[in-house]
Structure formats: structure tokens, C-alpha cells
Amino acid sequence: MFRCILLLGIMVATSATVAAEVSVFACEPEWGALAQEVGGNLVKVKSATTAMQDPHHIQARPSLIAQMRRADLVICTGAGLETGWLPLLLRRANNPRVQPGQPGYLEAASAVSLLDRPQRLDRAEGDIHAQGNPHIQMNPHNLTAVVKLLAQRLSTIDPDNARQYQANLDDFLSRWQLAIDRWEQTAAPLKGMTVVVQHRSWVYLSHWLGLEQVATIEPKPGIPPSSGDLARLVAQMERQPAEAILLAAYQDDRGATWLSEHTGIVNVELPLTVGGSEAAQDLFGLFDDTLNKLLAVAP
Amino acid sequence: MTPAGLELDIIGVPLLAGLLVVATHIPLGREVLRRGIIFIDLAVAQIAGLGVIAALAFGWEMGGWQVQVIAAGSALLGATLIRGFERFWPEIQEALIGITFVLAAAGGLLLLAGNPHGAEHLSDLLAGQLLWVDIDQLIAVAMVYLPVLLIWYWLGPGRLRFYLLFAVTVTVSVQLVGVYLVFSSLIIPAVAIRRLQGIAAIVTGYGLGTVAFAGGLLCSLWFDWPAGPTVVWMLALLGGVLGIVISASQRGVTPE
Numbered sequence: 001m002f003r004c005i006l007l008l009g010i011m012v013a014t015s016a017t018v019a020a021e022v023s024v025f026a027c028e029p030e031w032g033a034l035a036q037e038v039g040g041n042l043v044k045v046k047s048a049t050t051a052m053q054d055p056h057h058i059q060a061r062p063s064l065i066a067q068m069r070r071a072d073l074v075i076c077t078g079a080g081l082e083t084g085w086l087p088l089l090l091r092r093a094n095n096p097r098v099q100p101g102q103p104g105y106l107e108a109a110s111a112v113s114l115l116d117r118p119q120r121l122d123r124a125e126g127d128i129h130a131q132g133n134p135h136i137q138m139n140p141h142n143l144t145a146v147v148k149l150l151a152q153r154l155s156t157i158d159p160d161n162a163r164q165y166q167a168n169l170d171d172f173l174s175r176w177q178l179a180i181d182r183w184e185q186t187a188a189p190l191k192g193m194t195v196v197v198q199h200r201s202w203v204y205l206s207h208w209l210g211l212e213q214v215a216t217i218e219p220k221p222g223i224p225p226s227s228g229d230l231a232r233l234v235a236q237m238e239r240q241p242a243e244a245i246l247l248a249a250y251q252d253d254r255g256a257t258w259l260s261e262h263t264g265i266v267n268v269e270l271p272l273t274v275g276g277s278e279a280a281q282d283l284f285g286l287f288d289d290t291l292n293k294l295l296a297v298a299p
Numbered sequence: 300m301t302p303a304g305l306e307l308d309i310i311g312v313p314l315l316a317g318l319l320v321v322a323t324h325i326p327l328g329r330e331v332l333r334r335g336i337i338f339i340d341l342a343v344a345q346i347a348g349l350g351v352i353a354a355l356a357f358g359w360e361m362g363g364w365q366v367q368v369i370a371a372g373s374a375l376l377g378a379t380l381i382r383g384f385e386r387f388w389p390e391i392q393e394a395l396i397g398i399t400f401v402l403a404a405a406g407g408l409l410l411l412a413g414n415p416h417g418a419e420h421l422s423d424l425l426a427g428q429l430l431w432v433d434i435d436q437l438i439a440v441a442m443v444y445l446p447v448l449l450i451w452y453w454l455g456p457g458r459l460r461f462y463l464l465f466a467v468t469v470t471v472s473v474q475l476v477g478v479y480l481v482f483s484s485l486i487i488p489a490v491a492i493r494r495l496q497g498i499a500a501i502v503t504g505y506g507l508g509t510v511a512f513a514g515g516l517l518c519s520l521w522f523d524w525p526a527g528p529t530v531v532w533m534l535a536l537l538g539g540v541l542g543i544v545i546s547a548s549q550r551g552v553t554p555e
Contacts, residue, residue: 060430
């Protein structure tokens with residue numbers, strides 16, 4: 001009998017510690033990393049995609065539904081990046097805490113002002129996002145805005161630990177601001193560097209560092225280039241060569257490799273998010289590695 | 300122990316969808332096998348899929364009635380065409396069906412060439428969306444399948460009637476479970492139970508389909524695999540075992 005009560009006590013205690021953890025479902029690794037920075041050991045973070053997957057599209061797996069059901073906080077890019085799967089997943093998981101409009105549903109894009117807002121909306125223009133370009137994570141100032149909103153939401157969801165979240169946020173922001181100052185200093189030679197991009201994933205990076213985006217390999221967002229598109233790109237590069245071709249780790253590199261072979265312009269594969277390269281194991285590593293790779297090919 | 304293993308109700312609705320598919324596909328599959336037109340499933344499923352792709356290319360939304368009308372219309376046309384092959388060129392019927400399948404598949408690729416989500420649509424069409432199915436979709440599917448089953452068991456498969464019922468059923472199933480699972484749920488049980496007759500065959504077929512869908516979905520939950528392809532493999536494994544057991548037991552009863 002006594003043993004029974006003891007066992008029950010242990011079960012209650014363990015379930016209590018499990019329940020105390022805030023379960024965070026991140027659509028992309030960068031938001032998972034951010035949640036881990038602010039949440040520390042108070043949160044349990046799962047990322048739906050890895051750096052090697054295209055966040056526009058993922059396969060339905062049972063674990064995604066299960067994780068979404070348990071989630072106390074869902075953090076996604078928003079701005080249409082996940083329209084192909086997130087609404088289905090939210091509906092299927094049917095978790096009232098994380099439905100749009102609830103404190104448990106956070107769109108990172110809502111914290112920043114988006115670039116590349118389209119002038120007109122037309123399906124024929126390819127995979128365009130009405131609210132603007134959603135690949136916001138490659139400007140560290142955007143992450144500063146998102147992390148503040150994230151800390152606020154964590155405190156709303158788990159008010160008992162609000163102080164801890166605030167302390168973690170302050171600690172992160174002081175380290176982050178130091179890093180930004182350092183990055184902006186070392187990246188000075190990149191200003192005005194001309195680049196060709198695979199997909200329009202680098203607008204925020206270009207905007208931050210002053211890179212000049214002169215061409216895009218995809219003729220329209222999400223559509224692979226035809227041979228005619230590639231020929232036009234080669235002709236353009238012969239007139240005005242760019243200094244590098246940028247592509248993300250998850251993207252198909254055939255177009256970029258072909259262009260590089262035909263023009264001699266160097267191809268740079270950048271991580272784009274946490275886990276996208278050996279060195280990009282956290283948010284600091286993400287920007288360190290990106291800048292190192294760009295500086296290595298800078299004129 | 301995967302944490303997902305605890306949440307059995309995730310696969311509840313997909314299992315119901317699977318049972319609906321099994322209910323219609325077991326009798327249809329036997330008829331397909333009897334007529335020896337195995338690749339009609341791939342051809343008609345692919346044509347229905349081509350209809351869906353064409354409707355999307357016209358700018359209609361997935362799930363709208365226009366998409367369903369176009370998909371069913373193209374499947375009916377395809378089925379009538381294949382009925383024509385059977386009638387006029389029976390000796391090269393299988394080859395013509397194969398050609399029809401390849402044309403439909405290649406047509407889909409052409410239509411999706413300029414679509415940024417083309418690869419996704421194609422992979423959904425092949426592997427299906429079993430895990431995303433919700434209860435509203437299930438009701439719509441049941442409203443198509445029930446009349447099909449009623450006509451089938453009441454009037455029996457006529458010649459043209461078989462092709463039409465087949466087209467309507469496959470149009471619905473292909474959007475639910477994808478081309479691969481449509482093919483395997485029609486053909487694998489039919490092959491496994493080919494030595495049985497009458498009610499015994501139907502009951503065994505239904506049993507196999509039910510166990511395979513349940514087992515496949517459980518595996519998908521346990522190992523976190525995509526549901527459609529997992530059920531295909533489960534059907535093949537269980538179907539193979541069942542076929543061997545049936546032939547062994549029949550040899551035991553009536554030694555040849």
C-alpha cells in the first residue's frame with residue numbers, strides 16, 4: 001500500500017515537472033534556436049523542419065501532428081511561407097492554445113516590416129507572398145524584434161517564470177548586440193558587393209550588409225530556370241559580372257552550378273538558418289559562418 | 300518508445316478513410332483482375348489526377364466543386380476510352396492502357412512545369428494525403444462510395460457500368476490516398492484471395508484490407524513514416540503471407 005502511494009507520488013511529481021515545461025513548436029530551426037535562447041531549460045523545443053528542408057513544403061508525418069497537439073506555443077515565420085502545410089496541421093491537431101489569434105500562436109514576420117511587397121498579385125508570377133518576402137531571419141536586427149515578442153508571449157503563457165524569461169532575454173540581447181556590432185564592423189568590405197541569388201532568400205541580408213542583388217536565377221519565385229533564362233543570365237554576366245552566386249544549403253544547386261561553370265563566377269552556399277552548415281550550430285554561428293563565407297570571396 | 304506512439308487517435312480519421320477505400324476497392328479489384336486489365340487502375344487514377352492538375356492550372360481552388368467535376372469528367376472519359384480499347388482492340392488492350400497511363404502522367408508534368416508547387420502536387424497525387432484527411436472530407440467520400448457499393452452489390456458489374464463505377468470511385472480515392480495506394484489496395488488483395496470464391500473471398504479481402512490499413516497506420520505512427528507508402532508496403536507484406544497461407548491450406552484440403 002505504502003509502495004503504491006509512493007509510486008503514485010513519483011508519477012504525480014514527474015508529470016508535474018513535465019507539465020512545467022513549455023512545449024514550443026517551431027516551424028523553422030531559427031525560431032527554435034531563438035526560443036531555446038529565451039526559454040532555456042524551461043522550454044522544450046521541436047523544430048518541424050531542418051535547414052536541409054524547404055520550409056515552403058514538408059511531408060505529413062504523424063509526429064508533426066502529435067507535437068502540434070502538445071504545443072503551448074507555435075512560432076512560425078508566417079507571411080505565407082508555410083501556407084502549404086501549417087493551416088492543415090493546425091486544423092488536424094485541433095489544439096485550441098495555438099490557433100491563430102491565441103497567445104500561443106506567434107508569427108515572427110509580424111514583428112518586422114517586410115521587404116519585397118508585391119505590386120500586384122498574380123499566380124502567374126510564381127510563388128509570391130502577398131505580405132512580402134518571408135525570409136526575414138538573415139538580418140540580425142529582425143531577430144532582435146522577434147525575440148522580444150517571443151519573450152513576451154512566453155511570459156503570457158507561463159507567467160510563473162516571467163522573471164526568468166526576462167533575465168534570459170536581457171542576457172541574450174546584450175550578447176546579441178555585441179555580436180551585431182562586431183558583424184557590422186567585419187562586414188564593411190561587403191558593402192556594394194554584387195551578387196546573383198538562387199531564390200529571393202537573401203533580401204534581408206543584402207539590405208543589412210548593402211549587398212547589391214543584380215539577378216535572380218529563378219525566373220519567378222519557386223520556378224526553376226529554363227535554358228533560355230540561363231542563357232540570358234550568362235549574357236548579362238558577360239556584360240556586367242557579379243562577384244558571387246548565393247544559394248541556401250537546402251536549395252537545388254544545378255542552376256547555380258551551371259551558371260558558375262559558364263561564367264566563372266564563384267558559387268557560395270550559405271546556411272540560411274541554424275544547422276545549414278557545420279559552423280552554423282546556433283544563431284551566432286549562423287551569422288559568423290555567413291559573413292566568413294562572404295568575406296572569403298569578397299573583392 | 301516514441302512519444303507519438305501514445306496518440307492513437309491521430310490515426311483514427313485516416314483509418315476510417317482507409318476502411319472506406321477498402322470497402323469499394325476489394326470488389327472492384329477482383330473484377331479488374333478477372334478481366335486482366337491490371338493497369339486500368341494506374342491509368343484511370345492518373346487521368347483523374349491529370350484532371351485535378353488541369354483544374355488547378357485553370358486557377359480553381361483545390362477542394363472546390365469545379366475541381367471534382369473536372370476530375371470525375373476526365374476519369375469517366377478515360378474509363379470510356381479504355382472500354383473502347385477492350386471492345387475494338389482487345390489483343391493490344393494492355394499496351395494501350397499502358398500508353399494512356401504514360402500520356403496522362405507526362406501531361407501532368409507538362410501542365411505543372413510553370414507551377415512553383417508543381418513537385419508538391421505531383422508527390423501528393425502519388426503518395427496521397429492520408430494523414431491530413433478530416434471528417435468533412437470523409438463524409439463527402441462516403442456519399443460517393445455508398446451509392447457505388449449499392450449499385451455494385453445490387454445490380455452487379457455490367458460492362459459499361461463497371462467502367463463508370465470504377466472511374467467515379469477512383470476519382471475520389473486518388474485524391475484521398477494517392478495513385479500508389481489506389482493501385483495496391485485494388486490489386487494486392489485481389490491477387491491474395493484469387494483462389495477463394497464468393498462470400499469467403501469478399502470477407503477475406505475485407506479482412507486483409509482492414510488489417511493492412513490499421514497495421515500500416517500504426518507503423519506510420521510508431522516509426523514516424525509518411526502514411527501512404529507505409530500502408531502500401533504493409534498491404535504487400537500481409538497480402539503475400541495471406542496468399543501463401545490460402546494456397547497451402549487449399550493444397551492440404553484437396554491434394555493435387
